[in-house]
Amino acid sequence: MNARHARYPFFAAAREAVGESDVELGELVTTDDPAVSRGLERVERALMAGTVESETPGEWSTRDELLSYPVARILVSLIDAPAAVRKYAHAEATTAYERFTEDFVADDDGLKSTGTTTVELDDFLVEFGLTDDVRPEDGAQATSARTRKTDAYRVALGTYLTLSTPDWGENWRLVNREVADGEVRIVREELYELLREAVRRRVAEGLPFVVGDDAIAEALDAEIDSLRGLLADRKPVGRIDTVVPELFPPCMKHLLERAGRGAELDHHSRFALTAFLTGIGMDTDEIVAVYRETALDEEEIRYQTEYLRDDAGTQYAPPSCATMAAYDDCVNRDERCETITHPMAYYARALDDDGESGARGTNTAD
Template identity: 50%
Template sequence: MDALDAKYPFFATAREAVAEAAMSLPELVAADAPAVERARERVERALLDGTVESESGTFPADSAYDTQAELLSYPIARILVSLLDSEPAVEKYAAAEAATAVDRIRADLATDDELRSVSAPTVALDDVLVEFDLSDAVRPERSGHSPSDSPASTSPAGRDPTHYWIAVGPYLRLTSPSWGPSWRLVNRALAAGEVRLSREELLDALEAAVAERVREGLPFDLATGEGIAAELESGVAELKRLLSERSYTGPIDVVAPELFPPCMTNLIEKAERDAELTPPESFALMAFLVGIGMTPDEVVAFCADTSLNAEGIRYQTEYLKDDRGTQYPPPTCETLSNYGICHNEEDHMQVAADPLAYYEKRVADADDLDDWRDENDARDESEAV
């Protein structure tokens, strides 16, 4: 097993490395090997922070010992998630693994060719496409901005292509209209059964492919109190305790935009300028609005004069409003910062570690509140007269 296996533990080669190592997961768990603690951290950070990177730093680590623990932590983490017995836990874990993987892929692709031989092992985009059986479905854009047999069109100075074409079938499987109007097939460039994507949009689609693979087979059907499940019982109990502390007993149930966290205000203002939100930005905003008690209809009305479309809003908010989806809060400020969404304006991370907690504190400290819903209802009644 090598660093690349541990870096991308859902790759086929990584699974083969685990099998060839002939290491018994039950024995590792019983011995409380380093991989077990790393697995628990992996799941905790996935569910609470939207990443599986270790708090001690980003992978790859320097030693083979850490590489082994990192790789083996992945199958153990999948067992832990299964034992949580929660569909939203599976979804959130898969999303965090995918987000972390694509961040690593971006870093790999940005590595200069001259540095590849001396740096940690990296993957090329072609490697990722082969891994997900997409090599025949995705190809660089040809000159003329449409599929053809002419030479590949690349960005200046011979850099990697700026756009790609993907077969419509994989496109529909890996993307969602809920990501924004531009992702709807009717709004895409389509020719000869292929859809045009920017390089960054292709990475968004690959993130969905990673999440899809991570979700495969989860949750495992494990008998509680027996075998490996019994050995992991204390770790599962600790994860459930942490989740209960971070879960909200109920929505704040007041909509006061003037008290919103700066990051949410910035996203709303960006959408009001008719700028399209990225999938992480859209999810963060929808999760926040649902978290403060807004219904899908209210979110649609609230975002009526923005770049967000009603169909995409309903898709996301109805899922988040489902009993399955309200169990966990939106991403923390740290995670939002990693996505470039939170900029810690006025050092607000010292007030609270996540947007809902920040808003809850501001609402509690406010002397007088005007609920947007009351104003909206009054406006609707006026227009109806």
């Protein structure tokens, strides 16, 4: 097991490294190995932040990081929901994209690490069987140096059609592309998009699978419950377009107060607060401003906010009171809390009681 395997755990060599090790996944899971905690984080981050990058990378060894991948696949399989597979594969591909573009740039700049951590573009082409389907624009067969120094490529039509979709935008439609001799012209950034899609497909392949070992499923019961809770909480809710901070539920006031003084919020808390603020009609810039004092990554907050709001303007609900309580985020309960089961319902009721308008249409159960 080496650092490159941990960085690109979906590579065949990484899979082989796990297979050749004496690690028993069943034993790993039943003995609470750190790889299981990292695997859980991997899936939680995928569902809530669109990335599988750890929030505490220094905490995990190369072994934990690599083994967390098969553990995450088991968890996603046990959740057994199409949305979990979709979001997980998307997050693995997004993380891989960030890593390989960083590696390719370092390679171009001559900053490539001398160890076995990073990859070159050619490694990716070989890994996905694309060496014969992608060549530099000048017509020569791709060689290592020429491939990475070139800004435009010709990709075999079949590969282009397999890996891209017109949903990516007008620019990807074949009618808008330069096609000649069964090849499509693409620029370097577009090649990277195709590679991201190749990763997404490989990760999604075979998921969910049947976890035949009952002991594994039993040992992961609590983790699966918590992950299913994250997904179940994402029911569409109506939008509340009224922002009255003094009427926020106590839990959200508490999280806001902590964010305001720069306290580190863990990802459950951050997701809950972001979903709540999105649900009451705050836009992305306003939400980013809420977190300004914290050390949180702005891009991640933007991703999460946009993820919570789909194209049709639908909002996704923050966690229910039960989930908030499970994560110790239900604090300072008051009398109104006794009458509801959801922070959005609390707020809608508070606005009603206060005579505020605009808070209508929540369909969160209360």
